[in-house]
Amino acid sequence: MNAFGKMAAALFGTALVLITGPAGGTTGLPCRYEIAHVLQVPPCIFANGVDAHGISPNGRYVSGGLSYCDDAWLFVFDTQTGQRIEIALPPGGDSLLHTAVNDNGLVAGEYRGPNVWNGFVYDLNLGQYIGILGPGVPGGACHVSRINRAGVVCGTRQIVDPLEFFRTAYTWTAKGGFTDVGLINGWSTFGRDISDSGVMVGSVYSQNSIDEAARGLVFKNGQITTLNVISEGFNSIVTAVNSAGDMTVSGLISLKPLLGRTFVQSDGTMQPLVS
Numbered sequence: 001m002n003a004f005g006k007m008a009a010a011l012f013g014t015a016l017v018l019i020t021g022p023a024g025g026t027t028g029l030p031c032r033y034e035i036a037h038v039l040q041v042p043p044c045i046f047a048n049g050v051d052a053h054g055i056s057p058n059g060r061y062v063s064g065g066l067s068y069c070d071d072a073w074l075f076v077f078d079t080q081t082g083q084r085i086e087i088a089l090p091p092g093g094d095s096l097l098h099t100a101v102n103d104n105g106l107v108a109g110e111y112r113g114p115n116v117w118n119g120f121v122y123d124l125n126l127g128q129y130i131g132i133l134g135p136g137v138p139g140g141a142c143h144v145s146r147i148n149r150a151g152v153v154c155g156t157r158q159i160v161d162p163l164e165f166f167r168t169a170y171t172w173t174a175k176g177g178f179t180d181v182g183l184i185n186g187w188s189t190f191g192r193d194i195s196d197s198g199v200m201v202g203s204v205y206s207q208n209s210i211d212e213a214a215r216g217l218v219f220k221n222g223q224i225t226t227l228n229v230i231s232e233g234f235n236s237i238v239t240a241v242n243s244a245g246d247m248t249v250s251g252l253i254s255l256k257p258l259l260g261r262t263f264v265q266s267d268g269t270m271q272p273l274v275s
Helices: none
Strands: 005-011 014-020 033-039 049-055 061-068 071-078 083-088 095-101 106-112 117-123 128-133 142-147 153-158 167-173 177-180 188-194 200-205 215-220 223-226 237-241 247-254 259-266 269-272
Parallel strands (some): 167 188
Antiparallel strands (some): 142 153, 200 215
């Protein structure tokens, strides 16, 4: 990494925003980290802390959850202004599970409570929630993975009896609502990442998102593509995608011991990442 970047991390109930220095050596990894911001909450008789989940691609916004005196809140920290915005969870929510934020100040995440497990989208510019993302069946769960620059959310939600395992990958927009990928040959689909160009990736699986039979999933312009197993392996999972269409693909090559490999797929060519 030649340019300076930013990342968010959590340590003992405190969130840190780090600035990474230039890369060095043969690994291409940053060789220096500097603490730019420390996010904390005042002490309380109950357990409390700050947990950073996401950072926008341009490094401006950091999103996450904070607990203070047994109350849970969504927060967004603006690294340009130094302002931390604290936002109450939607009605029925008592814990925040995950967040992601884009360059335009749209925050996506998921929360749960005694009777709900939903996703949400919050607009910093409007100062309000613009979408509550529910499961496809009462009593089920809706999980949020990512939100892209255009505000398209991807994730996974239950679509049949919540006691059953079946889930579908989905995309969601404020104007169009849900587009469910659905089951493939009776198997569940999992949405893990979405590019700014609108390509969603993930996996097709039977019992869990990294099981032996899993296959990588690409959902582009309404069309579904499943990938073959990785080289010398027996499954595949697409974990990330960028706007150029480059993808990271992981898979298992051994169960005992449990070993895996990761590849970068670009222009149809798979190149292994050396561990």
